Amino acid sequence: MSLLSLEGVEVVREGRTILSLPRLEVREKEVLAVVGPTGAGKSTLLRVLHFLDRPEAGVLEWRGERVPWPAPLAIRRRISMTFQDPLLLSGTTYDNVFYGLHLRGHNGHDARERVMAALRLFHVEHLADQRARTLSGGEAQRTALARAVVLSPELLLLDEPFAALDAPIRKHLLEELKQAVRARGISCVYVTHEQSEAFSIADRIAVLRRGRLLQAGTPEEVLLRPLSRAVARFMQTGNILPGVVSSRTEALSEVRVGPCLLFSRTALAEGTPVDACIRREEILVEAPGEASPAPGLNRFRGTVEAVVDLGSTMQVRIDAGFAGLPAPGPHHAPRRARPLAEAWRRGPRDVLGGLRPPHSPRRKRNR
Amino acid sequence: MTGLLSSLSELLPMPGELAGILLLSLFVSGVAILVSMLVGVPAGIFLGLHRFPGRGFLVTLVNTGMGLPPVVVGLFVFLLLARSGPLGGLDLLYTPWAMVLAQVVIATPLVVGITLAAIQGLDARLHLQILSLGASTGQLYWKLVKEARLSLVAALAAGFGSIISEVGAVMMVGGNIKGQTRVMTTAIVLQTRQGEFANAIVLGTILLALALGINWLFTWVQQRQKA
Numbered sequence: 001m002s003l004l005s006l007e008g009v010e011v012v013r014e015g016r017t018i019l020s021l022p023r024l025e026v027r028e029k030e031v032l033a034v035v036g037p038t039g040a041g042k043s044t045l046l047r048v049l050h051f052l053d054r055p056e057a058g059v060l061e062w063r064g065e066r067v068p069w070p071a072p073l074a075i076r077r078r079i080s081m082t083f084q085d086p087l088l089l090s091g092t093t094y095d096n097v098f099y100g101l102h103l104r105g106h107n108g109h110d111a112r113e114r115v116m117a118a119l120r121l122f123h124v125e126h127l128a129d130q131r132a133r134t135l136s137g138g139e140a141q142r143t144a145l146a147r148a149v150v151l152s153p154e155l156l157l158l159d160e161p162f163a164a165l166d167a168p169i170r171k172h173l174l175e176e177l178k179q180a181v182r183a184r185g186i187s188c189v190y191v192t193h194e195q196s197e198a199f200s201i202a203d204r205i206a207v208l209r210r211g212r213l214l215q216a217g218t219p220e221e222v223l224l225r226p227l228s229r230a231v232a233r234f235m236q237t238g239n240i241l242p243g244v245v246s247s248r249t250e251a252l253s254e255v256r257v258g259p260c261l262l263f264s265r266t267a268l269a270e271g272t273p274v275d276a277c278i279r280r281e282e283i284l285v286e287a288p289g290e291a292s293p294a295p296g297l298n299r300f301r302g303t304v305e306a307v308v309d310l311g312s313t314m315q316v317r318i319d320a321g322f323a324g325l326p327a328p329g330p331h332h333a334p335r336r337a338r339p340l341a342e343a344w345r346r347g348p349r350d351v352l353g354g355l356r357p358p359h360s361p362r363r364k365r366n367r
Numbered sequence: 368m369t370g371l372l373s374s375l376s377e378l379l380p381m382p383g384e385l386a387g388i389l390l391l392s393l394f395v396s397g398v399a400i401l402v403s404m405l406v407g408v409p410a411g412i413f414l415g416l417h418r419f420p421g422r423g424f425l426v427t428l429v430n431t432g433m434g435l436p437p438v439v440v441g442l443f444v445f446l447l448l449a450r451s452g453p454l455g456g457l458d459l460l461y462t463p464w465a466m467v468l469a470q471v472v473i474a475t476p477l478v479v480g481i482t483l484a485a486i487q488g489l490d491a492r493l494h495l496q497i498l499s500l501g502a503s504t505g506q507l508y509w510k511l512v513k514e515a516r517l518s519l520v521a522a523l524a525a526g527f528g529s530i531i532s533e534v535g536a537v538m539m540v541g542g543n544i545k546g547q548t549r550v551m552t553t554a555i556v557l558q559t560r561q562g563e564f565a566n567a568i569v570l571g572t573i574l575l576a577l578a579l580g581i582n583w584l585f586t587w588v589q590q591r592q593k594a
Contacts, residue, residue: 052495073503081499083492090514099510100500151501 003028003187009058019044019211031188033202041211042191046157050081081157086144088132093143096132100151118150138169156188207231238280245272263297392550395463396531399470403526407475411482412508432476441536444469461542469536474526485518524585
């Protein structure tokens with residue numbers, strides 16, 4: 001069921017449209033990750049969802065009922081939000097977490113218990129009496145999360161809450177947040193430009209670019225079946241190869257990419273121009289002398305052009321007669337290019353998952 | 368120094384009059400700064416938070432008002448309260464309330480201007496964060512007052528300092544009537560005009576001590592909060 005939905009929302013600032021959403025909904029008890037590059041309109045979207053920014057056009061519905069502007073305080077109080085910076089108020093850590101409850105008139109023993117429980121949840125209970133503005137970045141961010149979660153909101157809006165933190169702390173906090181949200185059944189909109197964060201927390205992902213919704217779907221849909229080249233790029237597909245459907249059978253579409261033929265299960269009419277999207281991790285590189293697995297489609301011979309050492313893995317660029325394809329090298333690969341050269345092929349999945357017609361009506365509908 | 372002491376001893380036999388002048392000064396400026404804060408702080412917060420057509424003009428007005436010549440204020444308040452003026456019927460001219468009104472006009476732009484600067488000095492997203500925690504408009508304004516309280520104490524000190532030491536406007540609208548509208552500054556002017564320089568110096572010293580004491584109190588409150 002839809003908790004909060006937007007319809008025909010347009011936000012214009014200084015003559016420039018910064019958000020234009022025909023439709024987007026946040027479902028009950030789901031985590032919707034909103035991803036996109038800087039300037040995509042992600043933060044504006046959150047402010048609109050929290051009724052802090054008034055859109056120039058459009059309708060917002062809370063549980064199916066249209067919300068007037070200004071939004072009633074009762075509805076705003078069912079939502080809480082954290083910003084990219086913790087934005088802690090003066091006073092102690094405890095004061096900060098208590099403030100939202102105080103605004104709602106909860107001042108008794110029960111409120112104190114709730115504050116302490118929230119502080120414990122994010123492991124900052126020992127900092128309760130410390131002045132909030134003296135906390136470290138990680139502590140401040142935990143306090144900001146506790147301050148938002150203590151209100152038991154029906155919808156939690158998080159604007160890149162861990163952007164300023166180091167990777168290990170970020171990963172740890174993300175896990176804590178995920179558990180807290182799931183355990184309480186809170187709906188959540190999580191804005192990030194980190195693809196990995198989105199995938200680790202989201203039930204659905206919405207991709208925004210220049211204020212427009214490019215695609216919304218399950219992580220698998222967005223990852224494996226991008227509806228536009230921009231989504232494919234943002235999902236770090238790695239290989240986006242323009243081609244044409246040259247023929248099709250009942251089960252497979254044959255796509256001509258340069259001199260090569262690729263095979264896909266995506267059903268498309270003959271002559272349709274497409275982008276074949278091949279994720280790096282789906283490519284298997286094999287030297288000519290190695291034992292071959294079971295035979296299959298989508299195998300190409302090529303030459304290694306470059307090898308980039310990424311530490312735990314290696315990235316190999318191969319010219320297979322069309323565009324060079326970066327592929328992850330095997331862990332045991334020697335650090336020189338030559339032994340890897342001369343042959344490569346896709347597998348073990350023989351058929352491409354991502355294939356999209358660049359000018360299909362479906363794509364236009366979703367833009 | 369001898370002159371000062373003899374002057375003081377001359378004044379001491381009439382402590383009632385001196386106390387009256389002192390209390391009236393404090394009353395007029397105290398009420399004026401209270402009204403200025405009550406009007407100026409919300410106005411400064413509003414200007415700091417909202418963008419609307421004509422805001423730039425209003426900010427320019429406030430900035431101009433911060434340097435308003437007290438004599439000009441006195442003139443306009445005089446014309447406003449004069450028998451033939453729009454508020455002549457209230458019969459306020461040459462009363463302490465006329466002096467309060469003049470001082471409110473002088474202090475309010477200062478309070479608005481310093482509050483505006485204080486609000487703009489806070490993180491622009493802080494008010495969104497406060498709203499996102501469920502604050503109503505009133506709760507938001509109150510929280511912002513608390514967050515910007517150090518600067519607001521400065522507004523209080525600047526506003527009070529400007530009106531307790533002001534003479535032109537209160538002279539014009541109050542008239543310096545003995546026992547009714549005579550305050551410290553107008554008393555100093557009178558003593559100087561009469562050639563009673565020693566008395567004027569004593570009154571000036573008391574006024575300076577008063578200003579110093581009050582500002583010390585404001586500073587103490589401000590620094591205590593900072594700590």
